[in-house]
Amino acid sequence: MVSDFNCPYCFTLNEWIERLGRSEQVRWVGIEHRPTLPLDGENTAEDSVLFSTEVSDVQERAPEMAPLSARTWVNSNAAVLLQNAVEDEFPHLAPRLRARIFRSYWREGLLISKDEVLHQIREDLGIPELETEEEYLEELTGWWTEELDRIPCMLAPTGLVHLGLQTFGAVKSFLDSAIHYSSVGPGCRGSDLKT
Numbered sequence: 001m002v003s004d005f006n007c008p009y010c011f012t013l014n015e016w017i018e019r020l021g022r023s024e025q026v027r028w029v030g031i032e033h034r035p036t037l038p039l040d041g042e043n044t045a046e047d048s049v050l051f052s053t054e055v056s057d058v059q060e061r062a063p064e065m066a067p068l069s070a071r072t073w074v075n076s077n078a079a080v081l082l083q084n085a086v087e088d089e090f091p092h093l094a095p096r097l098r099a100r101i102f103r104s105y106w107r108e109g110l111l112i113s114k115d116e117v118l119h120q121i122r123e124d125l126g127i128p129e130l131e132t133e134e135e136y137l138e139e140l141t142g143w144w145t146e147e148l149d150r151i152p153c154m155l156a157p158t159g160l161v162h163l164g165l166q167t168f169g170a171v172k173s174f175l176d177s178a179i180h181y182s183s184v185g186p187g188c189r190g191s192d193l194k195t
Contacts (some may be wrong), residue, residue, distance in 0.1 A: 001026050003152045005083075005098075006059040006076045009165035010152040011106045012065050014098060016171050023095035025175075026154075030080035030085055033151055034073060039090045039113040041072040048072065061165070069109035079105075079112040081132035082122065093127055100125065154178065 001017070003010040015162030017023050037043070037111050043051060059066040079101050087094045100121050104110040110117050122129070154162040162171070 001152060001154045002029045002031055002056060002148065004031055004076050005079045005101050005105055005112055006037070006070075006073050007033060007151055008065075008068065008070075008106065010056050011068075011102045012058050012062050013152040013154075013165055013171065014102050015063075015065065016168050017175070018095075018099055019168075020172055020175060022175050024092075024096075025153070027100060028083060028090075028098050030076075030087075031151065032076055032080055032081045032155040035075075035077065037073050037075040037113075039075045039111075041074045041111055041113070043072045058165070062168070067105075068106050070106050071109065073194065074105070074111050074113040076112065078115060078118055078132075081134065082118055082130070085132045089130055090127060093125060096125055097127065 001013065003014065005011075015025070017026055037047070055068055055070075059068065083094070083098055083101060086097050101112055101118075104117065104121060105112045112118065148161075148163065149165050152165060154174060156162075156174070158178065160174070160178055162174045162178075
């Protein structure tokens with residue numbers, strides 16, 4: 001799943017994945033879709049309007065997500081770097097971390113751009129301090145901008161792509177088909193069909 005913590009559509013998708021019990025089967029790839037956002041949550045008038053529009057759209061399409069406590073966009077760089085590092089180093093802790101960061105921002109209204117907020121989340125989950133790689137994030141963000149330019153998106157090992165926030169049913173269907181490792185079952189062979 002390609003995602004950013006300050007995107008309400010990504011938050012909703014992550015909550016749906018959690019509700020389906022599939023979060024441990026999903027590899028999260030964090031990108032910054034708005035890297036110029038300030039750390040303090042001071043948004044331009046244009047950004048504020050877009051933020052409100054996206055939040056309203058999510059609450060209309062997924063009313064179970066309401067109310068959302070975040071009031072402005074904040075820079076997600078530090079949160080994304082932390083999550084990407086944990087995805088690589090401690091994958092068993094990654095689903096809990098991403099749910100906690102998303103909920104801290106969207107449910108509790110915490111500024112996930114602040115080091116002290118992320119430090120507390122990391123400590124609460126027993127995650128040791130990690131080195132983060134800005135170059136890795138730049139590489140991912142560049143790839144995303146060139147290839148997809150829409151979040152959230154999910155990419156299946158089979159090559160299937162699920163772009164944007166669709167419906168809960170569509171997400172379930174995609175995950176059911178994308179994360180399906182079946183053994184070889186019975187079937188007809190070509191030699192059986194010859195007469």
